[in-house]
Amino acid sequence: MTPRHATSLRRETDDCSPEGERLCTNAMPLRVAVAGLGGYAGSHHTIFAELEATGAVKGAAASDPRLAEISPLCEQFDFASRHVRTWNRFDDMMAAHAAELDVAVIATPIHLHAEMHEACVNAGIACYLEKPPTLDPMCLNFSTGAWTAS
Ligand SMILES: NC(=O)c1ccc[n+]([C@@H]2O[C@H](COP(=O)([O-])OP(=O)(O)OC[C@H]3O[C@@H](n4cnc5c(N)ncnc54)[C@H](O)[C@@H]3O)[C@@H](O)[C@H]2O)c1
Numbered sequence: 001m002t003p004r005h006a007t008s009l010r011r012e013t014d015d016c017s018p019e020g021e022r023l024c025t026n027a028m029p030l031r032v033a034v035a036g037l038g039g040y041a042g043s044h045h046t047i048f049a050e051l052e053a054t055g056a057v058k059g060a061a062a063s064d065p066r067l068a069e070i071s072p073l074c075e076q077f078d079f080a081s082r083h084v085r086t087w088n089r090f091d092d093m094m095a096a097h098a099a100e101l102d103v104a105v106i107a108t109p110i111h112l113h114a115e116m117h118e119a120c121v122n123a124g125i126a127c128y129l130e131k132p133p134t135l136d137p138m139c140l141n142f143s144t145g146a147w148t149a150s
Helices: 004-008 041-054 071-076 090-100 110-123 137-149
Strands: 011-017 020-023 030-035 057-063 085-087 103-106 126-129
Touching (some): 030 041, 030 090, 041 071
Parallel strands (some): 030 057, 030 103
16 A cells, blocks of 8 residues: 555645745645544644645544543534544544545544554554653654654
8 A cells, every 4th residue: 555645745846935845735635634632632623624724634534532522522623514534443543544644643642652653654654643752761762663664
């Protein structure tokens, strides 16, 4: 499987902003998924909704095991009208969407980061991993090793 971002995230030196290189506009929109809805994940959803209006991004999916409990957030982020699919399980979201994703955001509690990051790396998806990546230095070594090897 060729990850979508392998072809769509190319950069061009033509038509660049004065500040330097920027993503090529014909590679847009980047298709994104977010692990997590509540807490700090909400700031990602808010920003992606704004970026979607510019055509830079298309929200594809979001996952959270507390989906039923925090359903008002789905309305707040306009998931229905934006056709963002929601999943209770991260693994199910990845199984359904990995092939179409350019970027995944991991905005879940820290102890979940390593496994989710590894899943993104293995799927060839660019990953924005919330800080801190881990509280375990050994785990950080493993994660950066996996990233370097990919
Ligand atoms: N960059 C910043 O300034 C900043 C600020 C605050 C928090 N953070 C980071 O953001 C991350 C999340 O922190 P938080 O305080 O929002 O955590 P949180 O405990 O509020 O969790 C965020 C969301 O993730 C969901 N979640 C839990 N398990 C999940 C799973 N298996 N799959 C998908 N979603 C799941 C929770 O239900 C919740 O809605 C942490 O890494 C934290 O350090 C960063």
